[in-house]
Structures are given as structure tokens and as C-alpha cells.
Amino acid sequence: MLIRKTAFILLLFITFIGCKPILHTIDKGYETLENLDGDDEEVNAVVEKIYNPIDHYTKKEVMIEMRDGVKLHTTIYSPKDTSKTYPILMQRTPYSCRPYGEEFRAKLGPNKYLMQEGNIMVYQDVRGRWNSEGVYDNMRAYIPNKTETQFDEASDTYDTIEWLVNNVENNNRKVGTYGISYPGFYATYSLLDSHPALKAVSPQACIGDFFFDDFIHNGAFLLSYWRATSVFGYMKDQPVKESWYTFPDIGTEDQHQFFLDHMPLSKLDSYYGEDNVFMEQIKTHVTYDDFWKARGIIQHLKDIKPATMIVGGLFDAEDLYGPFNTYKSIEKNSDNYNTVVFGPWSHGDWARTSERQVVGNIYFGDEISDGFQKNVETKFFNHFLKDEANGETGLPEASMFNTGTKQWESFASWPPENTAKESYFMQPSERLRKQANRMLATSDFLSDPKKPVPYTEDIKVGFTPRKFMTDDQRYASRRPDVLTFETEILENDITLAGDILAKLNVSTTGTAADWVVKVIDVFPADTENTEDVQDHLKLSNYHMMVRSEVLRGRFRNSMSQPEPFVPNEKTAVNLKLQDVFHTFKKGHKIQVQVQSTFFPYIDANPQTYVDNIFEAKESDFQKQTHKVYNDSAIEFTVLK
Known part of the structure; x- marks a missing residue:
């Protein structure tokens, strides 16, 4: 090359x-x-x-x-x-x-x-x-x-x-x-x-x-786009032919570590002043208010x-x-x-x-x-x-x-007319099944915002992450703070053609939590590499991410009226994932991962409810235990 x-x-x-x-x-x-x-x-x-x-x-x-x-x-x-x-x-x-x-x-x-x-x-x-x-x-x-x-x-x-x-x-x-x-x-x-x-x-x-594209997804700030606010945030008062804005120099090639070192978010204020109008708007309008709705x-x-x-x-x-x-x-x-x-x-x-x-x-x-x-x-x-x-x-x-x-x-239309909704339930022992166990059970994990799950294994600095959208998710499935649910090896092809709805029933020991859901195609063991695979990876048993999304839990009922979780109370959280068109082939497996951090693609939730996360204190960032109940389901749009 x-x-x-x-x-x-x-x-x-x-x-x-x-x-x-x-x-x-x-x-x-x-x-x-x-x-x-x-x-x-x-x-x-x-x-x-x-x-x-x-x-x-x-x-x-x-x-x-x-x-x-x-x-x-x-x-x-x-x-x-x-x-x-x-x-x-x-x-x-x-x-x-x-x-x-x-x-x-x-x-x-x-x-x-x-x-x-x-x-x-x-x-x-x-x-x-x-x-x-x-x-x-x-x-x-x-x-x-x-x-x-x-x-x-x-x-x-x-x-x-x-x-x-x-x-x-x-x-x-x-x-x-x-x-x-x-x-x-x-x-x-x-x-x-x-x-x-x-x-x-x-x-x-x-x-x-912009409350659902680029800089914010369902109320969660996409921290990995933080540097890009320079492009839109600095105003000028006359025509110019050269850049009038500059990007902050973070002094490292390890973006993950940089943002860990700058938690809570208020530590980033030293890089931007009030003259970055767009960053000020993001920090001020933290709900889907009239400001965002008008735009x-x-x-x-x-x-x-x-x-x-x-x-x-x-x-x-x-x-x-x-x-x-x-x-x-x-x-x-x-x-x-x-x-x-x-x-x-x-x-x-x-x-x-x-x-x-x-x-x-x-x-x-x-x-x-x-x-x-x-x-x-x-x-x-x-x-x-x-x-x-x-x-x-x-x-x-x-x-x-x-x-x-x-x-x-x-x-002739999208989504296609010949589709049906099919639900798979998140069962203990990492199982994804079409029927839920009648006995109420949970899958639990300890989420530590100071040791968040990375969104990628790569060490990098960039304005906008892209490659991770098909990344191998094995690194995440092997972490104790990521729940993994998986079907048996598929005996027939299954084609998803449309949106995906994660219908979670959860509880937390805290008062705030993010919920990240990933849909993954697990390749067979005999899958051969192509020339495009990173040196440290193999396509054998590759966990290809097909779709992922986050919901900041405070917005589970309304994007305009956030509310805390009641500790240890079972709560419904519905999260829509954008459309896919993907066939899980015979011999593959469908996997769903659930986690509460996806860092630094998404900023870390302190897991203690505060009105404005940009004003959270270091003491607000606390470990919490999250539970996903076995009547939680992932609803697919399946092509017939």
C-alpha cells in the first residue's frame, strides 16, 4: 500500500x-x-x-x-x-x-x-x-x-x-x-x-x-467526537479562506487512557472555553429539549x-x-x-x-x-x-x-413486507432462546465506570471511530462486566431485515446506568482468513459486530424528562437499534451482548444520578451491580 x-x-x-x-x-x-x-x-x-x-x-x-x-x-x-x-x-x-x-x-x-x-x-x-x-x-x-x-x-x-x-x-x-x-x-x-x-x-x-446522530445517541454523549466539536463550535465574524479553529492537542496516541485521566467530564473544560459554542450547547442542553427539537x-x-x-x-x-x-x-x-x-x-x-x-x-x-x-x-x-x-x-x-x-x-419497500417479528430471550448460562424459563432468574455483572469496557481493542486517537463497527467482540465477551447470550449453532439461515428492539428488564444497585446492546455474528471455527484481517486476529470463531446502540437509562421513558432508577427495582428499558440487513448463515451463531460502558466511544455514566453529567463530581462515579432478568428479549425483524 x-x-x-x-x-x-x-x-x-x-x-x-x-x-x-x-x-x-x-x-x-x-x-x-x-x-x-x-x-x-x-x-x-x-x-x-x-x-x-x-x-x-x-x-x-x-x-x-x-x-x-x-x-x-x-x-x-x-x-x-x-x-x-x-x-x-x-x-x-x-x-x-x-x-x-x-x-x-x-x-x-x-x-x-x-x-x-x-x-x-x-x-x-x-x-x-x-x-x-x-x-x-x-x-x-x-x-x-x-x-x-x-x-x-x-x-x-x-x-x-x-x-x-x-x-x-x-x-x-x-x-x-x-x-x-x-x-x-x-x-x-x-x-x-x-x-x-x-x-x-x-x-x-x-x-x-444531532440528539441521535454523531455527537449524542439516545442521550449519551459520544466522547470520541469531543475533539470534533472544534469544527462546529468556533464562530467567525468575516469571510476567511483558512481554518480559524484548532483542535486540542491531547498529547498521547492512547485515546482511551486520555479520557480515563480526564474523568469526570469537567476536567476537559481546560481544553475548551465558552467560545466553543457547540460544546457549550451540548453541555447545557442535556435533554431532548426545545433547542434540539427545533434543529x-x-x-x-x-x-x-x-x-x-x-x-x-x-x-x-x-x-x-x-x-x-x-x-x-x-x-x-x-x-x-x-x-x-x-x-x-x-x-x-x-x-x-x-x-x-x-x-x-x-x-x-x-x-x-x-x-x-x-x-x-x-x-x-x-x-x-x-x-x-x-x-x-x-x-x-x-x-x-x-x-x-x-x-x-x-x-419494493423497506423494511420488506414479508417480515415478521421474532423474539429471543436472554437466559442464564449465556443462552439466547426463543422461550424464556418460567422461573425468574437474573444475569448479574459489576459495572465500574473507572474501568469501563473499551469499544475497541485498538490503541488509537481519532476524530471519529469507524472500523469498530465490524470489530471482533471476543475481547468483550470474555470480560466479567459484559453479559453474553448466544444461540446454538444455527441449522438454517436467518435473515434480519429491519430494526431491532432490545426489551430489557433490569435493575441496578445505583440510581443511573447506561445500557449498551450489541448484536453479533459468531463465525464457525473453520472460517478462513482474508488478507484484510489484523495480524493478531483470526476469522476462526470471529465475533463480528452487526449492530450496537446505547440508551442512557435516565431517558428510558422520555428523552425530555429524565428520571433516576429506583435501586434494586425491576425496570423496563426498551432500546431500539437501527436497521440491519444481515443473514446469519447456517453454522453460525447469533450472539447478544449487554453492558453498561462502551468507552470512550460513549462517556462513562457515573451510575449515580446527577441532573447534568457534565457537572458530575469524581465522587459520583461508583461501582454498581446491574441485573438483566431472564424475561428480557431481543426482538428481530426476520425476513420470511
Whole structure:
């Protein structure tokens, strides 16, 4: 891999030395968080295909005025061939539409096919970010029935499209929007009060609600994203072309130990002041209050007119809630063309060009992302922006990759209609059974927040963990503070196609607890390794995580009205896990793990109830014994 990268860098240098304007490669300083366009990996594809956008496009930078007078920096790449008209494909982003000036982006648009066949590609810095004017508002709330000068991201998108279709030469007055992660949120936003010229929208790994995506999951703070608050938390008062924020230097490559040394969370305050607006918002709004509710976009997705294609990765650690619920909300409340695609990808993998699709240690196949770009994404945009736009795309309603059989399958709806709910009960002696023992029993474990269960065996520092979504869970199953429940070896295939509901009945000696549930595919002993497996691991008896989720127990009855546990009182805790499409093959086993720490992906719960965990004292962190009763069950959506 090192040789290939070195050769590529040399080839890039030889190919483009002396060219003006030059091809822009990624600036690691600002793009480390997301790598949304995959430019650091895409450049080799551009070179290998001998396609240089400089030769085929012209670049223009403009400041487009919004209805309130604020001007947004917009970069327009137009095909040099002016003999025909083209659609406009636009991405609005908080991550910068750099490079500014004469330099070109290495890749234009959603994928290389749409770039090479010719489209007008537009990038815009959203209000208050980078080279745009105005004040930034993280997940800006949507305003229905706006007055003339009121604005939100919907009006900014509308005003931008209005300017583009009337001022950019050779456009066919048809516009598509797209984006991954936060740009995916802005793509979703374009659907609200949409401009008549907006015909096709593809929100991808789109944030739907920051209380359930990225930084918070069901009330639990994703501590591993703490450094990333720098990106969104620091404001600026004028347009800039260079980063105005910095990331805290934690002085170690061992993230687990760093966060252990900085418990309670108040010890992290020395790294951020009140000028990190986003971190202050997280610390202040610790329930699903009006602040968070206003910033959610899912509830506004009604009567959508443009065609939509929602895209996500089944192993996306950042944004699973958003794309699944965006699709389902549009499907329920609109009558537009609406499709969904989920592949064996981590965050944004589908926009990259890796030949082998691998998440963690698990190989899923070759050319999966390229196939999506060529045969699905390009077909979607071309149909609605260039072709008949009658909805007869030839694409299925739902294109889903089975992560157990490693094959694509098509469905007329998602979840599929031919499914049934099946429950497996968590029994003593590590058994997962379809029937519960009539005698009441418990499985107990001692949870120590000062010795939390790691979310991964790897020693690392990073902004956003991804690989762990398919990690081997043997290390956890062998810990005394992780309960393991397992079926016998399966005599037939079982395919899960939809969401999962953990219906726990629990008690604790304390007044607070987190509940983490993992669904795991246990491989047979004779499973052979692939070249992708870490040196210290084997696929023999590998415990592949298929899905996991956390619920901060105080929110078991309401995300808005937290409440403590009554010590030693049996209590129902229901935890929804996002959809999966996975076949547990004959010869495998289904395993469920239950634990109360998943560190430092999730911050450690002190296990003593405090109103605001960010204000917890060291003395609040106490060992507690948790019990899971044998009438607890995991409810699967099973494909028939």
C-alpha cells in the first residue's frame, strides 16, 4: 500500500507539475473529520483515468446575495463544451468549497462518471462558514411560513438556485443537490420549500437530528467526537479562506487512557472555553429539549416534491439514524419518487474508489462503491436531470446489501413486507432462546465506570471511530462486566431485515446506568482468513459486530424528562437499534451482548444520578451491580 501511494504521489507530481491552474489535493487540516468527497483517495482515480477536470471545465467564483443581503461564496465549474445545455449539481457545505482562486478540485460532483460526462458543478460555503458572510448556526432550525426577510437553509438554497438558473450560462434549468453527512443535511434541507427547478436530491449519510446522530445517541454523549466539536463550535465574524479553529492537542496516541485521566467530564473544560459554542450547547442542553427539537429536520419532511434517493452505510458509526429516518419520513408523508440505498460501507465509503470494500477486518467484495456510482447514483441524477424524468429509472425502491451473504438485493419497500417479528430471550448460562424459563432468574455483572469496557481493542486517537463497527467482540465477551447470550449453532439461515428492539428488564444497585446492546455474528471455527484481517486476529470463531446502540437509562421513558432508577427495582428499558440487513448463515451463531460502558466511544455514566453529567463530581462515579432478568428479549425483524 505504501509503495502504491508513493508511486501515485510521484505520478501526480510528474503529471501536473507546471500546470496553471493546478489540481488541488486535500488539506488534511480541515478535512480529517469527514473526508466527505474522498478527494485524498479519488485523486489516483483521476490520474489513472487520465481525466483532468482542468482540461474540461472552467471555474468561476461568485458571491450570491440572499434575501436578507448576506452574500454566500459559491464556486461554479462549467463544462468548456458550450454546444449544449447541462444540469446543475450542487453541494452546500460547512467544510469549505476550497480551493479558492485558480486551483481546481481533484474531483467534481458526486462521482467521476457525472464529472466526465459533463454537468455544471456548484459548491457553496453555507452561511457563516469559510468564505461566506453571515452568522453560522449549527443545524439551523427550519422556519415554516417565513416572512419576506426571514431566512434559513431552505431559503438560502432557494435563493441560490434562483440565481444559478438565471445567471449561469448553458444550464437546462434543472438542479440536483447532494451531500454526505453534514452536506447531506443541507441536501435534505433543500427539499423544504423547494425551488421549482430542483428536480433530484440525494441526501447521503444525512444528519437528521444531532440528539441521535454523531455527537449524542439516545442521550449519551459520544466522547470520541469531543475533539470534533472544534469544527462546529468556533464562530467567525468575516469571510476567511483558512481554518480559524484548532483542535486540542491531547498529547498521547492512547485515546482511551486520555479520557480515563480526564474523568469526570469537567476536567476537559481546560481544553475548551465558552467560545466553543457547540460544546457549550451540548453541555447545557442535556435533554431532548426545545433547542434540539427545533434543529431536527425529520419532522418537517412532508409533501416533498423533488425525486429523492437516500444513501447510507450499514456500518456508519456517525449517521445511521438520519438516513433511515429521512427515507421513512418521506415515504410516509410524501408522494414523490423516493428510493433508498444501503451498502456495506462505513461513513462515506460509497464516494471513494477502493477496489476492495473492507470495513475493519471484514471484506465484502470488489468494486462495490464504483458499481453504486456508475449504475445507481449516475442513473438517478441523469434520469431526473437529463432524461424523461417520468420515474421509470429501472432502479428498485430499496437497494440493500446483505452483509451476511455479501450480495445486493432489491425490495419494493423497506423494511420488506414479508417480515415478521421474532423474539429471543436472554437466559442464564449465556443462552439466547426463543422461550424464556418460567422461573425468574437474573444475569448479574459489576459495572465500574473507572474501568469501563473499551469499544475497541485498538490503541488509537481519532476524530471519529469507524472500523469498530465490524470489530471482533471476543475481547468483550470474555470480560466479567459484559453479559453474553448466544444461540446454538444455527441449522438454517436467518435473515434480519429491519430494526431491532432490545426489551430489557433490569435493575441496578445505583440510581443511573447506561445500557449498551450489541448484536453479533459468531463465525464457525473453520472460517478462513482474508488478507484484510489484523495480524493478531483470526476469522476462526470471529465475533463480528452487526449492530450496537446505547440508551442512557435516565431517558428510558422520555428523552425530555429524565428520571433516576429506583435501586434494586425491576425496570423496563426498551432500546431500539437501527436497521440491519444481515443473514446469519447456517453454522453460525447469533450472539447478544449487554453492558453498561462502551468507552470512550460513549462517556462513562457515573451510575449515580446527577441532573447534568457534565457537572458530575469524581465522587459520583461508583461501582454498581446491574441485573438483566431472564424475561428480557431481543426482538428481530426476520425476513420470511
